[in-house]
Structure formats: structure tokens, C-alpha cells
Amino acid sequence: MTVGTRQISDKLLAKYRAWDTVSEAEARALDSVFTRQASYPRGAVIIRAGEELDGSTLLLSGFANRYKDLSDGRRQSLELSVPGDFIDLHSFTLKRIDHDIGALSAVRTAWAPHERIREITAELPHLTRLLWLNTTVDAALHRERIMSLGARTAAERLAAFVCETRERLRVVGLADETGYDLPLTQADLAELLGLSMVHMNRTIRELRERGLAVLRDRMVRIEDWDGLRKFAQFHPGYLHQRTEPR
Amino acid sequence: MTVGTRQISDKLLAKYRAWDTVSEAEARALDSVFTRQASYPRGAVIIRAGEELDGSTLLLSGFANRYKDLSDGRRQSLELSVPGDFIDLHSFTLKRIDHDIGALSAVRTAWAPHERIREITAELPHLTRLLWLNTTVDAALHRERIMSLGARTAAERLAAFVCETRERLRVVGLADETGYDLPLTQADLAELLGLSMVHMNRTIRELRERGLAVLRDRMVRIEDWDGLRKFAQFHPGYLHQRTEPR
DNA sequence: CGGACTATTGAGCCCTTTCAACTCGCGTGG
DNA sequence: CCACGCGAGTTGAAAGGGCTCAATAGTCCG
Numbered sequence: 211m212t213v214g215t216r217q218i219s220d221k222l223l224a225k226y227r228a229w230d231t232v233s234e235a236e237a238r239a240l241d242s243v244f245t246r247q248a249s250y251p252r253g254a255v256i257i258r259a260g261e262e263l264d265g266s267t268l269l270l271s272g273f274a275n276r277y278k279d280l281s282d283g284r285r286q287s288l289e290l291s292v293p294g295d296f297i298d299l300h301s302f303t304l305k306r307i308d309h310d311i312g313a314l315s316a317v318r319t320a321w322a323p324h325e326r327i328r329e330i331t332a333e334l335p336h337l338t339r340l341l342w343l344n345t346t347v348d349a350a351l352h353r354e355r356i357m358s359l360g361a362r363t364a365a366e367r368l369a370a371f372v373c374e375t376r377e378r379l380r381v382v383g384l385a386d387e388t389g390y391d392l393p394l395t396q397a398d399l400a401e402l403l404g405l406s407m408v409h410m411n412r413t414i415r416e417l418r419e420r421g422l423a424v425l426r427d428r429m430v431r432i433e434d435w436d437g438l439r440k441f442a443q444f445h446p447g448y449l450h451q452r453t454e455p456r
Numbered sequence: 457m458t459v460g461t462r463q464i465s466d467k468l469l470a471k472y473r474a475w476d477t478v479s480e481a482e483a484r485a486l487d488s489v490f491t492r493q494a495s496y497p498r499g500a501v502i503i504r505a506g507e508e509l510d511g512s513t514l515l516l517s518g519f520a521n522r523y524k525d526l527s528d529g530r531r532q533s534l535e536l537s538v539p540g541d542f543i544d545l546h547s548f549t550l551k552r553i554d555h556d557i558g559a560l561s562a563v564r565t566a567w568a569p570h571e572r573i574r575e576i577t578a579e580l581p582h583l584t585r586l587l588w589l590n591t592t593v594d595a596a597l598h599r600e601r602i603m604s605l606g607a608r609t610a611a612e613r614l615a616a617f618v619c620e621t622r623e624r625l626r627v628v629g630l631a632d633e634t635g636y637d638l639p640l641t642q643a644d645l646a647e648l649l650g651l652s653m654v655h656m657n658r659t660i661r662e663l664r665e666r667g668l669a670v671l672r673d674r675m676v677r678i679e680d681w682d683g684l685r686k687f688a689q690f691h692p693g694y695l696h697q698r699t700e701p702r
Numbered sequence: 703c704g705g706a707c708t709a710t711t712g713a714g715c716c717c718t719t720t721c722a723a724c725t726c727g728c729g730t731g732g
Numbered sequence: 733c734c735a736c737g738c739g740a741g742t743t744g745a746a747a748g749g750g751c752t753c754a755a756t757a758g759t760c761c762g
Contacts, residue, residue: 260693278603280689286607288599300596303589308596308694331581338577342588343549345595350546350554352598353534357524359605360650361532364718395740404606406719411742443526447506448554610750641708652751657710659750 217241218320221294221382222268226340228381228451229347236337243327244268244320250313256297257311263301265323269293272317273393275402276309287402289351290314290375294382300345302327315393343450350448359404362442364413365420367403369442372423372430377446389423389431399425463487464566467540467628468514472586474627474697475593482583489573490514490566496559502543503557509547511569515539518563519639521648522555533648535597536560536621540628546591548573561639589696596694605650608688610659611666613649615688618669618676623692635669635677645671 217223219241226232232240247270250256256267256274269291276288276297288309291297301307302324331338354374358367375392379385394402400410414425422438424431432438463469465487472478478486493516496502502513502520515537522534522543534555537543547553548570577584600620604613621638625631640648646656660671668684670677678684 276599278599278607280603280607284607286603288602300592303585303592304596304696308696309599331584335577339549342591345588345592346546346549349591349595349598350550352595352602353522353524353555355602356534356598356605357532359602361524361526361530396742397740407741408720408743409718412718415742450550450554642710643708653708654710654752655750661710 218244218247218270219268221270222296224382225294226344229343230340230452232337232340236334236340239330239334239337243322243330245323245326247318247320250317250319252313252315252317254313254317255310256313256317256319257301257307259308259310260306262306263298263324265321266299266301266327267297267311268320268322269295269297270318270320273314274311274317275314275398276311277401278309285401286404287398289348289355290402292375292378292382293384296341296344299341300348302341303345314398347450350450354448364403364405364409365416366442367405368399368410368413368417369422369438370444371399371403372417372425372432373439373442373444373446374449376430376432377449377451381451387432387435389429391428392425392430393428464490464493464516465514467516468542470628471540472590475589476586476698478583478586482580482586485576485580485583489568489576491569491572493564493566496563496565498559498561498563500559500563501556502559502563502565503547503553505554505556506552508552509544509570511567512545512547512573513543513557514566514568515541515543516564516566519560520557520563521560521644522557523647524555531647532650533644535594535601536648538621538624538628539630542587542590545587546594548587549591560644593696596696600694610649610651610655611662612688613651614645614656614659614663615668615684616690617645617649618663618671618678619685619688619690619692620695622676622678623695623697627697633678633681635675637674638671638676639674 219237223232223237223240226240257263259278271293274291274297276291277285278288279285291311297311298307327341330341351374354370358370362370376385376390379390384390396410396414397407400407403410405413417423417425420441422434422441424433438444465483469478469483469486503509505524517539520537520543522537523531524534525531537557543557544553573587576587597620600616604616608616622631622636625636630636642656642660643653646653649656651659663669663671666687668680668687670679684690
């Protein structure tokens with residue numbers, strides 16, 4: 211899959227380079243940890259809670275989400291995963307993870323055995339810290355989600371989500387000023403934002419009527435980036451990107 | 457402060473030993489990273505968002521919380537910190553953190569320069585993985601909070617909080633079957649659980665009337681542990697403790 | 703003894719949910 | 733070719749959980 215400078219870990223690398231400099235040697239080492247690739251259709255469960263894992267999975271393309279269920283059927287999405295995300299890197303230390311990860315669209319993945327990651331931690335301290343940083347930035351995303359769920363209204367929450375997702379996708383080259391593709395149903399979004407599907411629909415309409423963003427046909431069109439940021443009170447510091455947003 | 461086997465990192469060590477075995481050499485190394493200690497009164501800001509940090513702080517005694525504010529005054533607590541918590545270990549990779557950390561009670565802390573932590577990462581790979589694990593378990597706590605805020609009712613949320621806090625405190629010797637001290641006001645709890653103070657009060661009453669738990673006089677008395685667990689749908693797997701709960 | 707903080711309770715409102723009906727587009731089978 | 737079914741989206745109406753406003757009481761402390 212190596213075409214010119216294009217590599218498996220292209221997007222992951224782009225993300226890491228938004229955080230810190232990565233040498234060519236480190237980039238090669240990072241790319242070399244990935245062995246087999248796989249594909250999943252929408253709806254497939256990529257990782258199941260509680261399984262013992264001996265490798266971690268990189269999302270090459272498509273979207274996925276972490277979620278937990280309550281026994282009476284209530285389901286909460288914990289986090290959206292976008293291309294370039296190392297969706298279960300935390301299993302390197304945790305061994306088994308406490309939630310499922312499902313495919314929200316057709317998905318391609320690459321898999322890195324923990325053994326190979328361990329070799330990196332033995333040999334490349336700076337790259338190791340980047341992997342660690344990856345997991346701590348994931349935690350920072352979690353915290354912002356807590357903020358949203360606890361303190362933002364439905365419309366603000368959706369706006370913040372649109373902003374955050376735009377920044378995450380921009381780093382891996384999948385979004386620009388005008389917007390991005392987001393192949394999720396309104397039901398998926400509702401689950402992610404802790405809203406009912408009906409209210410999700412009305413909230414999407416509200417954002418459109420406010421002239422901030424339009425979500426339609428699996429695409430997000432940003433109408434007024436500054437207005438959206440302001441409305442959501444989106445402060446991208448928690449993404450810890452070096453590059454100035456916007 | 458070393459009295460017999462008692463050390464600064466006593467509680468931190470107890471927590472790590474609930475996750476994995478820690479050798480005596482590792483325990484000594486861990487203890488030795490901490491240099492100066494400090495005290496803060498209730499209400500003090502221990503760590504301020506955005507500051508450049510060159511060390512991480514261990515909570516020796518007392519309670520703290522992470523929080524973020526919105527510009528119009530809405531404040532959301534992100535996570536409770538209990539004794540033995542390395543409250544900003546993530547600053548080791550992040551350099552600056554994206555939220556404040558405040559003292560919810562009188563607090564004692566110890567401080568570890570990042571330089572010393574870096575020495576550990578160079579010399580003690582297994583202990584390094586435990587430190588990394590610490591940050592990934594913190595993320596697991598965040599995820600459970602997202603679950604609570606997104607999918608649990610107020611009463612279930614409080615019940616889950618009481619269960620989780622009981623397990624976290626039990627590991628460091630600060631809780632037993634009957635309950636534990638929790639020196640937080642109802643306003644603190646409300647902020648933590650994303651509720652208004654008034655509704656927090658009513659929710660506390662509901663838990664009491666259900667015969668599950670009594671929160672009064674800065675103490676939590678657990679009346680019916682099994683009932684509480686069941687009501688909250690508390691599944692402690694996400695804490696990743698080896699010891700069987702209860 | 704006043705003041706500040708904390709806890710408690712009532713009442714009304716509002717955001718969000720639930721229930722329900724209906725549309726639209728699309729793929730499949732008769 | 734059309735009927736049908738199904739998933740996704742949309743809208744209305746009513747119910748409900750939690751919030752806000754407001755008032756009262758208890759407690760600690762200077």
C-alpha cells in the first residue's frame with residue numbers, strides 16, 4: 211500500500227505532526243508497526259468490550275464510534291472516531307477495553323500488534339511519548355464531551371460537535387472552510403450527543419435557521435464559522451494542535 | 457515524611473497495585489519522584505488551565521475537581537479527584553492542561569518534576585507503562601461520566617457516582633462497606649453531576665427514600681450496596697481493578 | 703447577634719422526550 | 733412495471749424531567 215510517500219499511517223502521522231515534530235525515522239517506525247488490514251461494513255462491531263486484545267487498530271477510512279449500553283436498551287456513544295484515529299491504542303496499557311467500537315460507515319482499518327508497539331517503547335522514547343500523548347489527547351476530547359453534555363444546550367452541543375469534528379478532519383485533510391462529509395444518520399448523531407432522534411432533527415434545523423451550519427445528505431456545510439464557534443463557545447485548545455485553527 | 461513503610465506515594469501505590477504488581481524497586485523509584493509538598497484551603501485553584509507545567513501533582517489528602525467554565529458562568533466539573541490521584545499526570549505529555557483543578561476541601565499535595573518522571577520512562581519500562589495506564593484509566597473514568605450524563609437519569613447518575621467513588625476510595629483505604637467521608641456540598645455534587653443544586657437536593661432525597669444511600673453531614677452511608685449497584689447499573693470493569701469489587 | 707453559607711421545599715416554566723403519523727427515496731420481488 | 737417494505741427524515745401534540753425563581757430554616761462563626 212506504499213505509493214510514493216503515501217503510507218498506511220499517513221493520516222495518523224499528519225495528526226501527530228499537528229502536535230509535535232516527527233522525524234523521518236520515527237515516521238517509518240510508526241508506519242512499520244501496522245501489519246494486516248481489514249474492512250468492515252456499516253454496523254459491524256470492530257472491537258468488542260472485554261475481549262483480550264493483543265493489538266491496536268488504526269482507522270484508515272470511514273467513521274466509527276465507541277459506545278456503551280445500559281441493560282434497558284439505552285445506548286450512549288462515547289466518542290466519534292475519524293480517519294487517522296488509533297481507535298483502541300489505550301488497549302496497549304489496558305489490555306481489554308470497557309466499551310464496544312462499531313463502524314458508522316464502511317470502514318478500513320490497519321492493525322498493529324502490541325508486541326511491535328512495545329518495541330517502539332523500548333527504542334524510541336520520543337515516539338513513545340507521542341503515542342502516550344495520543345491517549346491523553348483522547349482523554350481531553352472526552353472531557354470536552356463531558357462539558358457539552360453537562361453544560362451545553364442541544365443546539366450549542368451540536369455546534370460544538372460540528373466545530374470539533376471540523377478541526378479533527380481538517381488535520382487529516384478531510385475538511386476545509388466550507389465543510390466536510392459526515393456519513394452519519396441523524397440517529398447516529400443523536401446517540402453521540404445524548405439527544406433523542408426527534409430533537410436531533412429539530413436541533414439540526416435550528417442550526418440551519420440560525421445560518422450557522424447545514425447538515426444534509428451526509429454532509430456538513432459550515433455557513434458561518436465564526437458565528438458557529440462563538441455560539442458553541444468552541445475553544446480548540448483542548449485539541450492541543452500547534453497549527454492555528456482556521 | 458517516611459514513617460516505617462509509609463511513604464508519600466502510599467495511596468498511589470495501593471491504586472497501582474490494584475491494577476498490576478509493583479516491585480519494591482519500582483515502588484521506591486515511584487516514591488522518589490516526589491519532591492516538595494504543599495497545602496491548599498478549600499476553594500483554592502491548584503492548577504490553572506493553560507499554564508506551562510514542568511511537574512505533576514499528587515493528591516495526598518482531601519478532594520479536588522477538574523472543571524471548565526463557559527463564558528456565561530455555567531461551570532461543569534469534569535472529574536472528582538480523590539487521595540492517591542495523580543491529578544495532572546497528563547501534563548507530562550500535554551505540557552499544559554486545558555482545564556482548572558480546584559480544591560473541594562483542604563488538600564495536601566506532593567509535586568513531581570517532569571524531569572524525574574522522564575528518568576523513570578528512560579529506565580523503568582514497566583513502571584512507565586503503569587504511569588501510562590494511570591492516564592488511560594483516567595480516560596475510562598471520563599467515558600463512564602459521559603455515559604452517565606448522556607444516558608442516566610439524575611438519580612441513577614448520583615447512584616453511579618456513589619458506587620464509583622466508593623470503589624475508588626476503597627482501593628486507597630478510605631471507604632468500607634458502610635460508606636465513606638465525602639466533604640462536598642450539594643452544590644459541588646450538582647456541578648459534578650451536571651444538575652442544578654435544587655434538583656441535586658431532591659435527588660439525594662430520592663436515593664434516601666429508596667433506601668439505597670444516605671448523603672448527609674459530608675458523609676455517604678451506603679444502605680443497600682447491591683440495590684445501589686443494580687439501580688445505577690454500575691459495572692466496575694471500567695476501573696480496571698484486579699481485586700474483585702465488594 | 704448578625705451574616706454567610708448550606709440545605710430544603712414550593713410553584714411554574716421550559717427544554718427535551720415520547721408517542722404517533724406521515725413523507726420520501728430506494729431496492730427488491732412478484 | 734408496480735407494489736411493497738424499510739430506513740431515514742420530518743412534523744405535531746402532549747407528557748415529563750429538570751431548571752429557575754423564591755422563600756424559609758438551620759448552622760457555624762466572628
